[in-house]
Structure formats: C-alpha cells, structure tokens
C-alpha cells in the first residue's frame with residue numbers, strides 16, 4: 001500500500017466518479033480519458049458486474065488507461081464508510097471527486113398537468129425543468145433514511161467528510177463536483193424535513209439540498225483547498241429518464257426523438273445524449289477552482305444544431321439556509337456514527 005500511495009502522490013491526477021457505470025457518469029469517464037489518458041480513474045459503483053462492464057468498455061476505447069473499481073452504494077452508510085477506507089488505502093490524494101450517482105425512483109408522470117402546461121405560456125420552462133409534472137414514491141433504507149435523500153445527498157456528504165484528509169492537503173487544491181439538476185426546487189425543500197419524508201418530490205428536494213450543500217462546503221473548506229461546484233447535465237436520455245415513461249415501447253421512443261430535437265431549438269437544455277450532458281462536468285475539470293463562482297450552477301447546453309456549450313446560472317440559494325442545512329447534516333452524521341459506536 002505504501003508503494004501504491006507513493007506512486008499515486010507522484011503524478012497523475014486522481015479522479016473518482018460515483019455512478020460511473022452508466023449514463024452521464026460513464027460518458028464523463030470516456031471524455032476524461034479522451035482528454036487525459038494518464039489520469040487515475042476510479043469508478044465507484046454499487047453493482048460490480050455493471051462496474052466491470054463499464055471498465056471493459058472504457059479500456060476498449062482507451063487501452064492501457066488506469067481504471068480502478070470501487071464498490072460504493074451511496075444509500076448505505078456502511079458501504080460509504082468501507083469505500084472511503086479503501087480509497088484512503090489506495091490513494092494519497094484526491095484531485096477530483098465527481099458526485100454523480102442519483103436516483104429518481106417510481107416516477108409518476110402527470111399527463112394532465114403536462115398537456116395543460118403544453119398549452120400555456122409556461123411551456124418552455126416546464127419542458128426545461130420538468131417542474132409540476134413529476135412526483136416520486138420514496139422508500140426507507142436499511143439505515144432508516146429516505147432513499148432519495150440518502151442516495152443523492154447524504155451518502156455523498158459522508159464520503160466528502162470521510163475523504164477530507166485526501167481532499168484538503170497543504171499546497172494543493174481539489175474539486176468536488178456534484179451532478180445537480182435544473183429540477184432542484186426550493187419549494188420542494190424544507191429545513192424541518194430535510195429528508196423529504198412528508199412530500200412527493202424527494203428528487204427536487206435532494207437536488208436543491210445539493211445546491212445548498214455545495215455553497216456550505218465552499219464556505220467551510222475553501223481555506224483548506226477544497227472547492228465545490230454544481231452542474232446540471234440538461235435533459236438526457238438515460239436509465240433515469242427512460243423510467244419516467246416505462247410504458248413507451250422502444251419504437252415509440254424513436255418516434256419521439258425528432259420531437260425532442262425540435263424542442264431543443266427552443267430550450268437548449270435538451271442535451272439528450274450522455275456525451276452532451278457531461279459537457280459541464282468536463283469543463284469543470286479544466287477550470288482553476290479558485291476562479292469558479294460558488295453560487296453558480298454550470299449547465300450543459302446543446303443548441304438546435306447540436307453544438308455543446310456551458311452556461312453558468314446564478315442559483316436561488318441563501319447562505320443562511322445553506323449553513324443551516326450543513327449543521328443538520330453534521331448532526332445527522334453525528335447520530336449515525338454514535339449509533340454505530342464509531343464516535
């Protein structure tokens with residue numbers, strides 16, 4: 001292990017991506033290796049068969065690349081703690097931590113609200129954000145947490161806390177990059193119910209909490225070299241979005257795609273492919289973290305002609321609320337550790 005650590009400290013950038021085996025996460029890995037074949041890439045996935053398949057695909061296009069696998073289920077406290085322990089054994093530094101894994105379980109598409117929206121002035125906003133047309137049914141994890149909160153937010157928060165010693169090192173900077181969403185909604189979030197036990201929009205709540213947490217991480221850890229940013233990949237056709245209209249047979253999806261390309265002329269948030277969706281994630285890889293605005297969300301956008309670009313948009317985030325959420329998450333972490341007898 002000492003030799004491994006020595007090797008990792010000498011050189012190439014260390015990049016860990018959660019949810020790296022499919023969709024936007026996998027496309028990011030492909031694009032990262034395309035730009036810097038020398039980096040040490042770690043795919044953190046909950047399912048090792050899917051992780052191995054992703055590794056094989058990456059190695060097929062980038063033979064000789066250093067692609068490691070890590071078992072990580074962000075919805076499980078035990079899995080996060082074990083994974084963090086393993087990371088600390090393997091690496092002596094962490095340059096980029098992409099917190100991308102996410103779920104939107106049991107999505108319910110409100111067809112009536114959708115058609116009402118289509119014939120209203122709000123149509124472009126509705127299509128860009130999915131606001132008002134989606135609800136989800138959440139469940140409880142083995143740790144007794146709401147699954148969406150645990151997967152999208154808390155597991156990642158715990159990972160950052162556990163990896164602070166690698167992320168915050170004298171004389172270096174590191175980047176924590178969250179895959180948030182344009183669907184993040186303040187109205188879905190409540191400080192009194194951070195896990196969203198009561199409502200029906202756990203996804204929007206978890207993504208809003210992500211935006212708040214990123215701001216708080218910058219407040220607390222910039223001085224130690226850690227910089228946090230959030231991105232939105234746009235509307236991308238992935239496992240997550242295909243599940244919204246599962247009744248659609250494959251051929252119907254191919255009929256709908258031209259419609260989506262048409263809509264892209266009016267809202268360039270319809271990035272549609274994981275490759276396009278990963279644009280902002282890749283752009284951040286090249287930025288000096290000190291130059292980034294902690295209150296901006298970096299959006300991947302694709303024009304009607306199919307050209308990619310990124311756009312920073314100011315987030316509707318209040319510093320006090322971000323600090324209050326941070327305190328709540330620390331309390332929750334404290335409770336979790338106490339129950340496990342590790343504090």
Ligand SMILES: NC(=O)C1=CN([C@@H]2O[C@H](COP(=O)(O)OP(=O)(O)OC[C@H]3O[C@@H](n4cnc5c(N)ncnc54)[C@H](OP(=O)(O)O)[C@@H]3O)[C@@H](O)[C@H]2O)C=CC1
Nearest residue numbers: 019022023024046073074075101102181235236238239240
């Ligand atoms: N697609 C879209 O339009 C948008 C997506 N996003 C966000 O982009 C991110 C990536 O999603 P996307 O690529 O679209 O969807 P995918 O479903 O293709 O990818 C999600 C990834 O997260 C992994 N994952 C899910 N739950 C866990 C868990 N408990 N522990 C570890 N990994 C987990 C999945 O693993 P597995 O294969 O095992 O399920 C998968 O690798 C998500 O955070 C999503 O919220 C944001 C805005 C729009």
Ligand SMILES: CC(C)=CCC[C@@H](C)[C@H]1CC[C@H]2C3=C(CC[C@]12C)[C@@]1(C)CCC(=O)C[C@@H]1CC3
Nearest residue numbers: 126127128129130181182183234235241244256
């Ligand atoms: C013609 C037809 C079948 C229209 C249906 C379109 C909707 C399914 C999509 C329109 C905007 C999409 C969208 C998302 C999901 C699918 C839509 C509602 C997200 C909410 C998915 C997850 C995110 O994080 C943001 C996306 C915004 C846009």
